[in-house]
Amino acid sequence: MNTIANEHFTNETIAFDGFSFIGCTFTNCVIIITTLEFNFERCSFFESSLHVNPKLSIFEISHKLSQSTYDSDTNCYRNDYKYPQTVVDLPVATLR
Numbered sequence: 001m002n003t004i005a006n007e008h009f010t011n012e013t014i015a016f017d018g019f020s021f022i023g024c025t026f027t028n029c030v031i032i033i034t035t036l037e038f039n040f041e042r043c044s045f046f047e048s049s050l051h052v053n054p055k056l057s058i059f060e061i062s063h064k065l066s067q068s069t070y071d072s073d074t075n076c077y078r079n080d081y082k083y084p085q086t087v088v089d090l091p092v093a094t095l096r
Helices: 058-065
Strands: 002-005 006-010 013-015 019-021 025-027 030-033 038-041 045-046 049-052 076-077
Touching: none
Parallel strands: 002 019, 006 025, 013 030, 019 038, 025 045, 030 049, 049 076
Antiparallel strands: none
């Protein structure tokens, strides 16, 4: 697991899976959690939204989320973890 420590993220979409965040600050970020393969502790969240895969255990997620602090404008959603739902155009294949 890759560790990221003492960073400040602003206006970013971040997939937590596979990372350990320690002492980081997230301001106006979209956090995507699709597995339990992540860690964060002593982090702060301001005006952010966490989008959690609804298939994950509420008990395990709530324990992980309890390791950090949140302002009143930060929300956690269990039914829309695929945010943002944008379509990415793939390049056209060329035949040789």
